[in-house]
Amino acid sequence: MAEISHHSKVRLENFTAFADATFEFCPGINAIIGENGTGKTHLMKALYAGQRPRSREVPDTESALKQLFQVEDFQSLIRISTERSVALKVDGMFGSVDWGYRIDRRTNGDEHGGVYSSSLGLMTRPVSPSRPVFIPATDMLGHSKGFKEAYNTVFLDFDLTCYDLLGLLSLRGRAEVAGALGEARSSARAAYGAGTGTGRDLQSILQGEVVEDETSGRFYLLTATGRMEMPLVAEGLRKVATLIRLKQNQWLLPGATLFWDEPEVNINPVLMRPIVAELLSLARHGVQVFLTTHSYVILKELDLQAGETDPLRYFSLSHSSKGSLVTASESLSDLEPNSILGHYGNLYDRDLDRTLGGVRTRGSV
Amino acid sequence: MAVCNESKIEFNFDTAIRVYTHDLKCSCTGNYRSDGNSLWPGIDFRVLDHVGWIWLEVKNWRVSAHNEYPRKMKSETFAREMREKFLGTDAFLASKRDPDALPRPLMLIFLFQPQHGADPALKGAAQQLIRNQIHNALTPLNIKFAVLDVADWNRKFPDYPARQI
Numbered sequence: 001m002a003e004i005s006h007h008s009k010v011r012l013e014n015f016t017a018f019a020d021a022t023f024e025f026c027p028g029i030n031a032i033i034g035e036n037g038t039g040k041t042h043l044m045k046a047l048y049a050g051q052r053p054r055s056r057e058v059p060d061t062e063s064a065l066k067q068l069f070q071v072e073d074f075q076s077l078i079r080i081s082t083e084r085s086v087a088l089k090v091d092g093m094f095g096s097v098d099w100g101y102r103i104d105r106r107t108n109g110d111e112h113g114g115v116y117s118s119s120l121g122l123m124t125r126p127v128s129p130s131r132p133v134f135i136p137a138t139d140m141l142g143h144s145k146g147f148k149e150a151y152n153t154v155f156l157d158f159d160l161t162c163y164d165l166l167g168l169l170s171l172r173g174r175a176e177v178a179g180a181l182g183e184a185r186s187s188a189r190a191a192y193g194a195g196t197g198t199g200r201d202l203q204s205i206l207q208g209e210v211v212e213d214e215t216s217g218r219f220y221l222l223t224a225t226g227r228m229e230m231p232l233v234a235e236g237l238r239k240v241a242t243l244i245r246l247k248q249n250q251w252l253l254p255g256a257t258l259f260w261d262e263p264e265v266n267i268n269p270v271l272m273r274p275i276v277a278e279l280l281s282l283a284r285h286g287v288q289v290f291l292t293t294h295s296y297v298i299l300k301e302l303d304l305q306a307g308e309t310d311p312l313r314y315f316s317l318s319h320s321s322k323g324s325l326v327t328a329s330e331s332l333s334d335l336e337p338n339s340i341l342g343h344y345g346n347l348y349d350r351d352l353d354r355t356l357g358g359v360r361t362r363g364s365v
Numbered sequence: 366m367a368v369c370n371e372s373k374i375e376f377n378f379d380t381a382i383r384v385y386t387h388d389l390k391c392s393c394t395g396n397y398r399s400d401g402n403s404l405w406p407g408i409d410f411r412v413l414d415h416v417g418w419i420w421l422e423v424k425n426w427r428v429s430a431h432n433e434y435p436r437k438m439k440s441e442t443f444a445r446e447m448r449e450k451f452l453g454t455d456a457f458l459a460s461k462r463d464p465d466a467l468p469r470p471l472m473l474i475f476l477f478q479p480q481h482g483a484d485p486a487l488k489g490a491a492q493q494l495i496r497n498q499i500h501n502a503l504t505p506l507n508i509k510f511a512v513l514d515v516a517d518w519n520r521k522f523p524d525y526p527a528r529q530i
Contacts (some may be wrong), residue, residue, distance in 0.1 A: 147376070338509050344484075344485040347485070356509055359522075
């Protein structure tokens, strides 16, 4: 069996929030935390930009960066610095492949009113073949009708991850291959009965199959009792459906890379247990997972569910005057700083203050 | 002048007005009194100072049940057990025998120290469970209750420093 490639490290220099940061990833789950503005999503997009296959619509890294970050000029990605000659550099390793890109900034004119020219270095070697997928915080299953056509013809203020995800969700997979809607309905009925599912795995939470009507371009949830337009399905469940659909399409096979930006968005914490179980299962089957989160529940579920042999690494990003700082740990309890647990601690301290009053000393009454 | 050990945590109560221990067997030195119990359930220490009473129950889950404490801490059974310890027969009667006991403010402190530090969410959940039990106890006392670890204790009660030994 061929060895599965994965992102093993990346160095970001002068990239948005990062002055100079190096990450060493594990082949399993890489969970990234940090306060807003520390660069969590940008880190994942930097990786995705290097890994995303080139296409007619997005032929090069320059196009990918502009569309991923929704910037008119990719010079905007260079970290603001007093040094005029600063360059953005991304250098990574995927399997045995070195990859990277750079954006040079040069002034052409006076210091204040200078016109910037730029050049985007070509990737030294492309990261391919690989199977990346980026699930953004925005749900896309409920916004599919006409989206791809509109994205390609007029300006839409959605980033490239939304477009790419819809493309992957529309791949013909097992659900369609299984046959017509009637057949799928019978399958759903057989699998889930007329009532609630017995398990708490993702499929039983969804209570049905995700199917696409190619004529309308819309997705539907096909349950034992009928067909429901995806916009009627709760947004959190649409996220669950997105993950299931990517599995059904056989995109999330060994060697795939899943980037998931804030899985907790719109999802009730009770669903985090099966979702984290699914992510761990994917990681055990050779899918490398990157996720950003602000959720204590996700962190704790990872901590509780991961076995000793599960590859799992936590990254903490924090603000500093020299750009975002990075710390990493295999253990949640050893991760410092931990903005999420730190704030829980702060809430607890305030609760104690309300209950017990302030510090009790001989000088206090 | 009292230094007390419980479950490998040492408390220095030197500056307290009075310190009571529940058990006959206790590893305290200095000026303390024992309630002299060996049968009834009760809390480990009762400390009187210029503000009021601090009743303290100590569990050091570094040394025992360190794999089971999260399950215990969130169980109603454990919360009821803690209520019985705090408001149960022995300690409560002991307080009534003491003319200084009422109506001074009463703080009940459950101090626990898990092996790898205390998760604030777990502390909060346990605190709420036990607090509910105590506030359901229909006592006329104004009781404040909190779950602390050693670091919390030292922040809140710097006059009575604690350390793991």
